Amino acid sequence: MKTFKINNSETTQALGQRLGQIVSPGDVILLDGDLGAGKTTFTKGIALGLGIQRNIKSPTFTIIREYKTGRLPLYHMDVYRLEDGGGDELGLDEYFNGNGVCVIEWSQFVANELPKNHLTISFKRDDSNLDSTNRTITITASDAHYEGMMAQL
Ligand code: ADP
Ligand code: MG
Numbered sequence: 001m002k003t004f005k006i007n008n009s010e011t012t013q014a015l016g017q018r019l020g021q022i023v024s025p026g027d028v029i030l031l032d033g034d035l036g037a038g039k040t041t042f043t044k045g046i047a048l049g050l051g052i053q054r055n056i057k058s059p060t061f062t063i064i065r066e067y068k069t070g071r072l073p074l075y076h077m078d079v080y081r082l083e084d085g086g087g088d089e090l091g092l093d094e095y096f097n098g099n100g101v102c103v104i105e106w107s108q109f110v111a112n113e114l115p116k117n118h119l120t121i122s123f124k125r126d127d128s129n130l131d132s133t134n135r136t137i138t139i140t141a142s143d144a145h146y147e148g149m150m151a152q153l
Contacts, residue, residue: 002150004137005126012038012123012135013045015153019119020049022152025072025099028115030107033123038135039105042121043076046103050074058105063090066100073100080106087113119146 006012019029029046031039044056050070059065059078067074075095079087087110095102096115107114119141126134141147 002139002153004139006135006137008133009038009041012041012137013048015137016042016045017049018045018153019149020046020070022149023050023072023101025101026097027146027149028096028102028118029104030114030118030120031103031105031123032107032120034125036130037123037125038137039123040078042123042137043103043105046101047074047076050101064095073098075100075102076105077102078105079109082109117142117146119149 004015006015023029023046031042033039040056040058047056047067047070050072052067052070052074054067054069056076057065059076060080063077063079063082065076067076082090092110092113104110119139122138124136124138125132126136139150139153141150
């Protein structure tokens with residue numbers, strides 16, 4: 001486990017960017033935390049690290065957005081609005097088994113459909129004041145592959 005105390009959104013994005021530079025094909029990154037905690041901001045950083053120039057928009061209504069102009073394809077998912085078992089219909093498995101990088105916001109909503117191995121990144125506001133920019137970012141790795149990745153952050 002690794003913990004970062006962060007006090008501005010640029011630093012959250014920069015951490016995501018470092019991750020985007022080191023991810024490999026088939027990697028699965030889970031982003032958990034409340035609304036506004038920083039999951040999409042972090043994903044913007046991952047995209048930058050992958051060399052994706054397009055602006056990353058939150059896929060809250062589309063559920064999945066694909067970006068194919070970077071070093072690896074990026075599959076950005078926000079499964080907050082997914083009904084129970086809806087991951088089946090979306091064909092999540094094909095994304096997980098593909099050669100792109102899957103980044104999943106609110107992954108707890110598809111907990112039963114996730115691959116066994118992944119990197120989990122939790123975002124937490126340190127403060128109940130919604131204007132506060134302080135966040136605690138906690139990273140956990142499920143296996144040696146993701147531990148190696150975590151060690152480079
Ligand atoms: P989520 O995807 O988790 O709902 P977003 O990344 O869309 O969250 O929004 C986070 C909001 O909080 C943005 O408006 C961002 O500018 C702001 N913010 C303030 N401080 C931070 C921080 N340290 N890290 C990430 N975002 C921050
Ligand atoms: Mg979001």
